[in-house]
Amino acid sequence: MKILLLEDDLILNEIIEEFLNGLGYEVTCVFDGMNASEVIYENHFDLLILDVNVPNMTGFEFLKSLRENNITTPAIFITSLNSVEDIEEGFNSGADDYLKKPFELKELELRINNIKRLLHLDSDEIEIAENISFNSKLNYVNNNSIKTKLPLKEAQILKYLVNNANRCISQDELSSNIWTYEGLPTSSTIRTYIKNIRKILGEEYIETIKGVGYRFNKK
Structure with missing residues (x-):
């Protein structure tokens, strides 16, 4: 830490x-x-x-x-x-x-x-929903006993969204808290990361708030 x-x-x-x-x-x-x-x-x-x-x-x-x-x-x-x-x-x-x-x-x-x-700053295993958890140290999602390793940026995005559950997060906020100014991502890049995370978790957990950003819906 x-x-x-x-x-x-x-x-x-x-x-x-x-x-x-x-x-x-x-x-x-x-x-x-x-x-x-x-x-x-x-x-x-x-x-x-x-x-x-x-x-x-x-x-x-x-x-x-x-x-x-x-x-x-x-x-x-x-x-x-x-x-x-x-x-x-x-x-x-x-x-x-x-x-x-x-x-x-x-x-x-x-x-x-x-x-x-x-x-959850020092917690390796973060519960997302029943039978779904995220290991923020090893960067994998355990979804009904199926473990999927996430690339680093996708893991960082997921952890940030989970730690700010039920709050709308703009793309600018994600960029400011995960990337340095030397390499800020495009909107398309962030959308791709979100899409990949949804494939692993399920569509219902990360909601797109049109014109604003994303909200992680904690079950």
Whole structure:
């Protein structure tokens, strides 16, 4: 699991990085908002841990810009800003959780585990329906005991749709969260991937919302 850590306090950044590495996470550390903006579009991350008062662009501004560009990577704010108004702004920016400084590292671990549980971020076997499951580590669908291996991009698309079940996902959102800007897919390419996934799962699971995108219908 890959984590982007935005924290301008060098000592705290190092402490958190060491702690997360000890838990088995791959951590990329950045120290200001502009650097975070550069890194986010060059790599895929499973989770963002963001301080707010950082140079060049605040954590609030950074996350808000990501959400405006349809990047839905879950995010936890870690900040000394602790008023109700600050917390409200954090969640309005698109945060999934808000952790006030100072905090125990164990509490950060618990918050991460909760997000992983809710979004299946660390679950290999994801139940799609009765007798149908998706192994997101080995990239295969088990449909009534018939296992079918998915190519990488199709597996990533399916995982994203499943994690956002019953919500309409645009092609732009899929592109922003799965591809880097260096190689964005065409609409035709995405339609082909969706078609291939439907052949394995069944037509009824991925619905086309005309003019908008796709919705995964969780049974």
